[in-house]
Structures are given as structure tokens and as C-alpha cells.
Amino acid sequence: MxxxxxxxxxxxxxxxxxxxxxxxxxxxxxxxxxxxxxxxxxxxxxxxxxxxxxxxxxxxxxxxxxxxxxxxxxxxxxxxxxxxxxxxxxxxxxxxxxxxxxxxxxxxxxxxxxxxxxxxxxxxxxxxxxxxxxxxxxxxxxxxxxxxxxxxLPLVKQERLAAILDQVDMLRLKRREAIALLDDLAQSIFISMFDVGGGHPAAPLGEQLSLITSGGRGWAKYYSDSGSIFIRSLDVRMNSIEIGEVAYVHAPDNAEARRTRVECGDVLLTITGSRIGRVATVPGNLSGAYVSQHVAILRPVQEKILPEFLSFYLSMPFGGQVQISNMQYGQTKPGLNFKQVAKFMIPLPEISLQREFVERTLQVRKLQASHVRSLAALDQLFASLQHRAFSGTFWDHETIGEAA
Missing domain, CATH: 3.90.220.20 (DNA methylase specificity domains)
Structure with missing residues (x-):
């Protein structure tokens, strides 16, 4: 065309x-x-x-x-x-x-x-x-x-294009709403099982950890095109680690590097900057990665508290996030130190209940991941349709029928 x-x-x-x-x-x-x-x-x-x-x-x-x-x-x-x-x-x-x-x-x-x-x-x-x-x-x-x-284009084709873009955009909106509703569902499960604010004993977080530390300074000199993954604060989202542009390091073989190497089941918490308070559990595929100075490593004693349970509690607006907000210091550059993190009061339901919660939310997360993949496909389709619509190729080979 x-x-x-x-x-x-x-x-x-x-x-x-x-x-x-x-x-x-x-x-x-x-x-x-x-x-x-x-x-x-x-x-x-x-x-x-x-x-x-x-x-x-x-x-x-x-x-x-x-x-x-x-x-x-x-x-x-x-x-x-x-x-x-x-x-x-x-x-x-x-x-x-x-x-x-x-x-x-x-x-x-x-x-x-x-x-x-x-x-x-x-x-x-x-x-x-x-x-x-x-x-x-x-x-x-x-x-x-x-x-x-x-x-x-002729008016009738303008109207048809706009209608198709509207249709795909509405599907994107519904996917986003579904993802948000599943977040709410996971919170509802937590509330119904653990009666936040009462019903279970609470104890300082520090007593439930075998390690609390953070990354060190000066990692920039170890950056490379390959090697071990380096997790930055921007990679830590709420209850997930999402690495868009991967950073790699060739870590030195010393005690400092070993101290900041993460294991599967560690809980990462951002402790400085604008992203303070984001928390996520380390999955198996990121075991052996290293973290920046803006990220704390919390290593739970899993006989006392499961990492997924801890991460979710710390992410709750009326749970850990309230304590994070109350304890952080500084106005222009807020932060948390290890003593403050160790003082967080964490509910401690029985391990069997924690495990049931993890299994139930795993099903929610699987469904949510399906919606996220669908949204990514719809985003890609929408971008393609826009480009074709306004470059003049949309109507080639009767693609209007395919898109509709």
C-alpha cells in the first residue's frame, strides 16, 4: 500500500x-x-x-x-x-x-x-x-x-480502525483489572486466615532470621557482560523480582562477596531511596545472585517462618508497610537500618497454617501470571495495530478481517 x-x-x-x-x-x-x-x-x-x-x-x-x-x-x-x-x-x-x-x-x-x-x-x-x-x-x-x-484514510476506515483499537484497549484494561483483583484476593486470603491485628503471637523479626545484611559499595567495578546476576533496588517489586535489563558482575572471591550472595528463599527488602519498602522472595533461578547496597537480605529460619509468608506480611499496607513507614529515617533520602528492620513485629501462626497460605496464594499467583502473559501479548498486539494503522499497512492483504 x-x-x-x-x-x-x-x-x-x-x-x-x-x-x-x-x-x-x-x-x-x-x-x-x-x-x-x-x-x-x-x-x-x-x-x-x-x-x-x-x-x-x-x-x-x-x-x-x-x-x-x-x-x-x-x-x-x-x-x-x-x-x-x-x-x-x-x-x-x-x-x-x-x-x-x-x-x-x-x-x-x-x-x-x-x-x-x-x-x-x-x-x-x-x-x-x-x-x-x-x-x-x-x-x-x-x-x-x-x-x-x-x-x-477514508472516514469509514478511520472509524473502523478506531473501533478496533478501542476493542483491544478494552481487553487490556480488563486484564489489568483482573491482575489488580487477584492482588486483592491474595490479601483477602491472608486476612481471613490470620486475623491481622490479633489471634496469633507476634515477635521481633530479628529473632526469626539467621542473617540480616545488605550489599556493599563499589560493585560498579565488577560489572561485566556476563557472570552472576546483580539485583538492584529497581529489580525488587512487591512480592516479585522482575529484572528487565539484566546487570551482571564478576564477583571477587572474598568474604564480602560471599556475605552478599543470595540463596533461594531469602527475602529481599529495599532499604534506601524512593523504592524503600519493596519486598520479594528469591526464587530458585536467582540463587547465587548478588545485591546492591540498597537491598537488604533477610534469611528466615524456616522452622519458624516461611519466606513467602514473611514477604507477603511485609508487603501488606496495614501490616509490614505501616512499620516500614513509621521506622524509616530521613526526609530527602529515606532509609532503614538493620536494627530497625530487626524490630519489626511479625505475627507467627503455626507453620502448617503458613504453608496452607503459601499453597493457596501460589494458585492465585499462577492465575495472575497467566493474565500478565495475556496482557503482554495484548500490549504487543496493540502496539503493532497502532503502527500499522498510522503507517498505512493495516489494510494490506485484507488484514482488517484478521484484526477484527
Missing amino acids: SELKRRLLKDLVLEVKPGFACGENDPNGVFQVRMNNVTKSGGIDLSKQRRVPRSHLRLEKDKLLPGDVLFNATNSPDLVGKTLFWSGLNEEAVYSNHFQRIRVDEEKVDPKYLSRWLAYQFDSGVFRSLCKRWVNQATVSKERLLALRVPL
Whole structure:
């Protein structure tokens, strides 16, 4: 297929108009879409709402109508360019001065197609390169926005493409929701089995460990293209270790290296920096890895406490995370020391109960892993569809039938 014809955005719109600023918040006022209400993926987040007084002078002029496209023209450099297609709410709404409201000529371009194309530009980093920057803020001017050249298809194909992308995006959303619900299920199992806050004796964590230590400094000089895996704080997530870009080290043969080498069943806890409090159990395939100075190694005495149980308790918002938050020191660079970690009070149900919990949550994690794999496949499909849609190859060899 030949390359798509492109038209300047300014030739496809009827109006591009900024919203208004308002510092007042009236609980009985009109909902105003602000930066935090638009997600990076182009969805709407209504968890935090600001309402402006109904007497505001700009209210009538800046109402949103179904089919409007909201372009986030001012934000941080990483977030400028987020785009929301406004399908409407069950109430009226306006928008802030950080957005440009785009109303298109629907005889030339489908608004949902345009919003999808703008979102694709955001994902591709186009607006990050176009924006003008100040300290912690960036903006894409109206002139630069209107100078963008939009690839156009016949309207019926624009609508079909937008509908297919919507369909795949909805499947991605449902997968994310399922993953989150399974997290909630695991927490519910924990609460139902262990009655957090009572019912089981508690003891200091230090008494349940055979080792508590952390990585040392100066590992950068041992970095290599192969060797042993080096686990950094960014690799430790909540109840999982996810290594995106693997770092390797050729560790020296000395006591310091042996001290910081992890074993299967160790529990890793991030103890410094912005990621403080993340915790995960070391799986068998990472036994023999080494950790950075920002990661503590907790080695449970497994006759007293199972590592999976300990990791999960420390990850609980109303369990270990409360203690981590209360004990950490420092404001600009928070951290935990070994004495503080050893003082964490940990419930100690019978090992048989801990083992039952681990087995039940293992089934949840297996199901969750299946959803994660499905989400990864959907993400890949969505990215491929976007690229094909806006490069003009989507319709080659009747691929529309395959995608639908």
C-alpha cells in the first residue's frame, strides 16, 4: 500500500481552544478535567475531582461535548501530550487551562481516530521532542500542535480502525483489572486466615532470621557482560523480582562477596531511596545472585517462618508497610537500618497454617501470571495495530478481517 496522505491538523479542525484556571473548589460545582484526570494511556481517572463554581464566567464557553478531543498541552516533559477522547459523563464538565480542546471537522477526520493518532504520537515521544521546557514543566504550543501532519484514510476506515483499537484497549484494561483483583484476593486470603491485628503471637523479626545484611559499595567495578546476576533496588517489586535489563558482575572471591550472595528463599527488602519498602522472595533461578547496597537480605529460619509468608506480611499496607513507614529515617533520602528492620513485629501462626497460605496464594499467583502473559501479548498486539494503522499497512492483504 502507498504511504497515507497527510493533512495539516489545522486544516482538519473547527476549533482549538484552551480551558481556564480556577483556584476555587465548590463541592456543588461543575467537574473540571485536570491533568491528573487523564491517564498516560488516554483514559479518564475520576478518583480525584475538582469542581468549579457554577457562577464562573467561562463555564458556558468551556463545556465539553461528546466527540471533543482534549490535548494536555502543559505538563511535565514526560506527560505533556496525553490525549483524552471525551465520550461524555452523566453530568456536565469543563476543562483546565492545561488542555487544548480540539473540535474537528467530522467530514474530514473522525475525532476518535484523531485522538488515537495523538495518543500514538505521545507513546512515540513526539511531544517530548516538540515541547518548550521550563523547570519541571513543558508545553506544546498551539502552533506546533496545528502544524502536525495527520495521516488520513477514508472516514469509514478511520472509524473502523478506531473501533478496533478501542476493542483491544478494552481487553487490556480488563486484564489489568483482573491482575489488580487477584492482588486483592491474595490479601483477602491472608486476612481471613490470620486475623491481622490479633489471634496469633507476634515477635521481633530479628529473632526469626539467621542473617540480616545488605550489599556493599563499589560493585560498579565488577560489572561485566556476563557472570552472576546483580539485583538492584529497581529489580525488587512487591512480592516479585522482575529484572528487565539484566546487570551482571564478576564477583571477587572474598568474604564480602560471599556475605552478599543470595540463596533461594531469602527475602529481599529495599532499604534506601524512593523504592524503600519493596519486598520479594528469591526464587530458585536467582540463587547465587548478588545485591546492591540498597537491598537488604533477610534469611528466615524456616522452622519458624516461611519466606513467602514473611514477604507477603511485609508487603501488606496495614501490616509490614505501616512499620516500614513509621521506622524509616530521613526526609530527602529515606532509609532503614538493620536494627530497625530487626524490630519489626511479625505475627507467627503455626507453620502448617503458613504453608496452607503459601499453597493457596501460589494458585492465585499462577492465575495472575497467566493474565500478565495475556496482557503482554495484548500490549504487543496493540502496539503493532497502532503502527500499522498510522503507517498505512493495516489494510494490506485484507488484514482488517484478521484484526477484527
